[in-house]
Amino acid sequence: MASIKEIAKLAAVSAGTASFVLNGKGDQMRISKSTQERVLAAAKELGYLPNISAKRLRSKGDKVIPVIAILWTIDTRTALISRFLQGVHERFRNSEQEFEVLIEPYESSKLHQLQSLITGTRFNGAIIANASDEDLAYLENHKISVPVVLYQRKSKTYSTVSVDSYEAGSKVADLFQSRGHKRVGMIVPQISSQAVQLRQEGFVHTCASLGLELLQQCKVTGSFSEEGGYESAKQLLGRKELPSAIFVLSDQMATGALTALHEAGVRVPEDIEIVGHDNNENTKFTIPSLTTVHLPVEEMADACISTIIELIEDQQKSPIATSFKTNFVFRKSCGSFQ
Amino acid sequence: MASIKEIAKLAAVSAGTASFVLNGKGDQMRISKSTQERVLAAAKELGYLPNISAKRLRSKGDKVIPVIAILWTIDTRTALISRFLQGVHERFRNSEQEFEVLIEPYESSKLHQLQSLITGTRFNGAIIANASDEDLAYLENHKISVPVVLYQRKSKTYSTVSVDSYEAGSKVADLFQSRGHKRVGMIVPQISSQAVQLRQEGFVHTCASLGLELLQQCKVTGSFSEEGGYESAKQLLGRKELPSAIFVLSDQMATGALTALHEAGVRVPEDIEIVGHDNNENTKFTIPSLTTVHLPVEEMADACISTIIELIEDQQKSPIATSFKTNFVFRKSCGSFQ
DNA sequence: TTGAAAGCGCTAACAG
DNA sequence: CTGTTAGCGCTTTCAA
Numbered sequence: 001m002a003s004i005k006e007i008a009k010l011a012a013v014s015a016g017t018a019s020f021v022l023n024g025k026g027d028q029m030r031i032s033k034s035t036q037e038r039v040l041a042a043a044k045e046l047g048y049l050p051n052i053s054a055k056r057l058r059s060k061g062d063k064v065i066p067v068i069a070i071l072w073t074i075d076t077r078t079a080l081i082s083r084f085l086q087g088v089h090e091r092f093r094n095s096e097q098e099f100e101v102l103i104e105p106y107e108s109s110k111l112h113q114l115q116s117l118i119t120g121t122r123f124n125g126a127i128i129a130n131a132s133d134e135d136l137a138y139l140e141n142h143k144i145s146v147p148v149v150l151y152q153r154k155s156k157t158y159s160t161v162s163v164d165s166y167e168a169g170s171k172v173a174d175l176f177q178s179r180g181h182k183r184v185g186m187i188v189p190q191i192s193s194q195a196v197q198l199r200q201e202g203f204v205h206t207c208a209s210l211g212l213e214l215l216q217q218c219k220v221t222g223s224f225s226e227e228g229g230y231e232s233a234k235q236l237l238g239r240k241e242l243p244s245a246i247f248v249l250s251d252q253m254a255t256g257a258l259t260a261l262h263e264a265g266v267r268v269p270e271d272i273e274i275v276g277h278d279n280n281e282n283t284k285f286t287i288p289s290l291t292t293v294h295l296p297v298e299e300m301a302d303a304c305i306s307t308i309i310e311l312i313e314d315q316q317k318s319p320i321a322t323s324f325k326t327n328f329v330f331r332k333s334c335g336s337f338q
Numbered sequence: 339m340a341s342i343k344e345i346a347k348l349a350a351v352s353a354g355t356a357s358f359v360l361n362g363k364g365d366q367m368r369i370s371k372s373t374q375e376r377v378l379a380a381a382k383e384l385g386y387l388p389n390i391s392a393k394r395l396r397s398k399g400d401k402v403i404p405v406i407a408i409l410w411t412i413d414t415r416t417a418l419i420s421r422f423l424q425g426v427h428e429r430f431r432n433s434e435q436e437f438e439v440l441i442e443p444y445e446s447s448k449l450h451q452l453q454s455l456i457t458g459t460r461f462n463g464a465i466i467a468n469a470s471d472e473d474l475a476y477l478e479n480h481k482i483s484v485p486v487v488l489y490q491r492k493s494k495t496y497s498t499v500s501v502d503s504y505e506a507g508s509k510v511a512d513l514f515q516s517r518g519h520k521r522v523g524m525i526v527p528q529i530s531s532q533a534v535q536l537r538q539e540g541f542v543h544t545c546a547s548l549g550l551e552l553l554q555q556c557k558v559t560g561s562f563s564e565e566g567g568y569e570s571a572k573q574l575l576g577r578k579e580l581p582s583a584i585f586v587l588s589d590q591m592a593t594g595a596l597t598a599l600h601e602a603g604v605r606v607p608e609d610i611e612i613v614g615h616d617n618n619e620n621t622k623f624t625i626p627s628l629t630t631v632h633l634p635v636e637e638m639a640d641a642c643i644s645t646i647i648e649l650i651e652d653q654q655k656s657p658i659a660t661s662f663k664t665n666f667v668f669r670k671s672c673g674s675f676q
Numbered sequence: 677t678t679g680a681a682a683g684c685g686c687t688a689a690c691a692g
Numbered sequence: 693c694t695g696t697t698a699g700c701g702c703t704t705t706c707a708a
Contacts, residue, residue: 003701014679019703023458024483030677040653047651049462051402054701056391056459057684064389064685074427079619082420089412089443100460101441105427120361121394122438124387145362226623252620259623281417282590285564285597287625314382341685352695357687368693392685395700402701 002046010042011035022048066312068305069102069123071114073130076224077191079252080297083280084129084151087301097309108192111135112142120145125308127151132192147311149304152195159311159319161303165195168293168326169202172247172275175328177210179273179335185218185243187232187257189250199249199277218243222253229253233260244272245334251278251292258286258333273334288332296324340384348380349373360386404650406643407440407461409452411468414562415529417590418635421618422467422489425639435647446530449473450480458483463646465489470530485649487642490533497649497657499641503533506631506664507540510585510613513666515548517611517673523556523581525570525595527588537587537615556581560591567591571598582610583672589616589630596624596671611672626670634662 008018013035020029021039042048070088072081088101102123106114109132116122125147131139139148140157150160176184184207188200207214217239222228229248236246237260248254254276261268268274268288276283276292283290303322310320330336346356351373358367359377380386408426410419426439440461444452447470454460463485469477477486478495488498514522522545526538545552558574560566567586574584575598586592592614599606606612606626614621614630621628641660649655668674 004703005701015702016680016704017678020678023703024481032677035677044652048653049402049404049650050458051395051701052405052459052462053391053394054684055703057389057395057686057700058702058704059457059459059684064387066387067390074431078424078427079420081423082417085419085441086416089416092443093412093445101443103423103439103441105430105439107431119397120388121390121397124390143362226620230623255620256623259625259627262625282564282593282620285568285594287597287600289597312387313385315378315386342687343685353685354687354689354696355694358694361687370693373694389685392700393687395684395702396686396688397700 002043002048003051004048006046007039007042007048010046011038013039018043022050063098065098065100066125066309067100067102067123068308069104069116069126071104071106071111071126071128073108074105075108075191077130077193079225083297084301087298088305090298091302091305099305099309108132109134112138117144117146117148118142125149125312127304127308128153130193133194147308147315149308149311151300151304152193154194155319157319159307159321161300161307161322161324162195163295163300163324163326165198166202168277169199169204169247169249170206171202171326171328172293173203173206173210173212175275175335176207176245176247176273177212179245181212181243181245181273183213183215183218183241183243185236185246186214186220187229187236187246187248187253188219188221189224189228189253190221191224196249203247215239215241215243217241218246224250224252226252226256226259229256230260231256233257234264237261237264237266242272246272246274248274248276251276251280251283251290254290254292255282255286258288258290262287268333269335275334279329283329284331286333289336291331291334291336292329293326294329295326300324340381340386341389342386344384345377345380345386348384349376351377356381360388401436403436403438404463404647405438405440405461406646407442407454407464409442409444409449409464409466411446412443413446413529415468415531417563421635422639425636426643428636429640429643437643437647446470447472450476455482455484455486456480463487463650465642465646466491468531471532485646485653487646487649489638489642490531492532493657495657497645497659499638499645499660499662500533501633501638501662501664503536504540506615507537507542507585508544509540509664509666510631511541511544511548511550513613513673514545514583514585514611515550517583519550519581519583519611521551521553521556521579521581523574523584524552524558525567525574525584525586525591526557526559527562527566527591528559529562534587541585553577553579553581555579556584562588562590564590564594564597567594568598569594571595572602575599575602575604580610584610584612586612586614589614589618589621589628592628592630593620593624596626596628600625606671607673613672617667621667622669624671627674629669629672629674630667631664632667633664638662
């Protein structure tokens with residue numbers, strides 16, 4: 001709040017002198033000890049916080065590089081950020097293009113609280129992850145000034161990077177049918193995510209059209225975590241009629257589900273087959289190893305960066321939609337032949 | 339690179355006009371269509387990138403809040419950032435104190451490449467994670483101008499937030515002895531981390547002083563990942579004399595190790611007991627569930643934020659060292675009685 | 677040993 | 693419709 005001028009005034013020196021002292025160049029500039037102390041004391045008293053925008057603007061050496069904000073929801077999905085950042089880091093290391101990364105946490109469905117999206121005073125472009133329906137509605141109705149890329153969200157007005165989540169769900173239904181299953185189940189995370197929603201619809205609709213029985217009681221929802229998967233699976237196991245295959249829409253939940261099945265003495269894949277979604281690193285080492293849908297998070301993160309930089313550089317108006325493919329990783333929990 | 343003045347010059351308008359057009363206020367300010375087009379074309383031609391420092395400095399409404407950088411290494415440890423960010427987010431939500439979070443990736447042992455630590459033009463304070471010995475040496479010899487907090491690193495000159503890693507390792511040795519083990523093993527991640535180093539020393543030294551046999555061949559190193567743990571465990575199982583308990587210094591590796599043991603038909607805990615370290619969320623759901631040393635990452639992240647804010651606010655404070663306690667989480671893989 | 681002053685890039689009154 | 697101008701907070705010559 002307090003500017004260097006106020007410090008200078010309180011210390012009865014000029015702004016220039018105050019600047020030297022505050023930056024530790026007091027001795028170098030041969031400012032007297034007493035003056036230095038006065039300045040420091042004044043700074044402390046007024047709670048001086050250097051304005052880095054001003055510093056940066058002034059300092060000559062500092063190159064202007066694009067500032068990219070990653071807008072991520074503050075909820076259980078924070079766990080997913082590390083794979084995304086891995087992709088960003090990879091990009092960072094391999095690209096000669098420099099950029100700065102800012103993490104902007106936001107509460108799901110409260111994207112409108114982020115003033116900086118409107119003012120454009122904090123970043124040159126934003127990658128928005130986990131936007132809910134409300135968030136999207138806000139974006140579509142408020143002509144944002146800053147370039148934006150939506151991660152795992154469809155939109156006609158904004159650039160997007162995503163996979164076909166409907167198809168991903170659909171392919172799991174196909175797989176279940178081809179493996180001769182008649183009655184299947186599903187475990188769904190309770191989060192407001194379009195990707196999860198579409199994944200679910202793809203699975204449900206395709207099950208229906210293929211004649212796979214997906215009983216209401218075999219659709220279970222739980223929190224987006226290992227714990228949630230564990231609880232959901234236990235709940236499912238309490239049903240009268242058990243499915244012979246379950247699609248768990250998140251690997252984290254699948255990890256918990258496997259444990260619940262193991263504890264209940266249900267053998268995977270002999271009694272029930274399990275398919276997860278994401279291909280998180282640990283799924284290769286669950287017991288049994290988990291068959292899952294690979295989500296190319298790292299590549300998508302890279303694409304998000306590419307897209308946002310492109311948008312920033314050629315203030316290109318027409319949105320770019322980048323779509324990635326998902327694919328099965330067959331392991332022991334379903335369909336592996338090793 | 340190109341400033342608004344150059345755009346204005348090329349488009350033959352004033353800077354003010356160019357500013358309006360570039361910010362989408364052209365219509366509102368009733369700038370003629372042709373002028374708008376000229377400005378936009380000029381901006382595109384020169385590759386205009388708005389200088390957000392200048393924008394921010396100028397825009398009145400924007401409050402000055404501290405910018406906190408999280409300096410994290412670009413390596414396998416990126417996986418650990420999500421728990422840390424979870425803590426930061428929690429803090430963000432519960433504190434009325436506002437701050438901005440910047441992620442600055444750096445290559446391990448190349449902290450000196452981060453000019454911004456010297457210039458102080460990008461953030462008001464930095465939380466440095468995973469600093470290697472070289473990085474610390476650099477910091478100690480280069481009187482950094484920006485307030486700094488070291489995460490999981492000891493230092494006399496800088497503020498720190500950490501646990502007593504030596505003690506953590508030591509306690510595992512105690513546990514093994516109290517459970518009657520005679521010959522023990524250890525799986526260590528190959529990363530340049532003081533915390534891991536101390537953890538290892540604590541374990542090794544205490545084993546020695548307690549008379550626990552820790553054969554050289556039962557000390558295995560591997561990459562910091564589930565895969566690394568899996569490979570390490572397989573390697574260990576190839577030894578002539580097997581230990582009856584193994585301390586795996588990272589939960590990720592422990593997860594992989596459990597799988598290797600399972601595949602080899604070695605029963606945990608009956609044949610070999612396993613203790614991990616970190617208490618990652620999934621360890622509650624490994625098979626068997628993993629006994630591990632709880633590392634309070636989220637609380638430490640919160641402490642890092644508190645400390646750095648304190649340092650930023652009262653400049654010239656002597657370093658604050660905050661230490662957290664680790665504790666065992668007993669599960670099936672070692673010592674659980676449930 | 678210190679002060680005065682210019683100016684970083686940008687925005688927003690205020691004049692035309 | 694568009695140009696001019698006054699700063700935002702800071703650093704850094706240049707003078708004194």
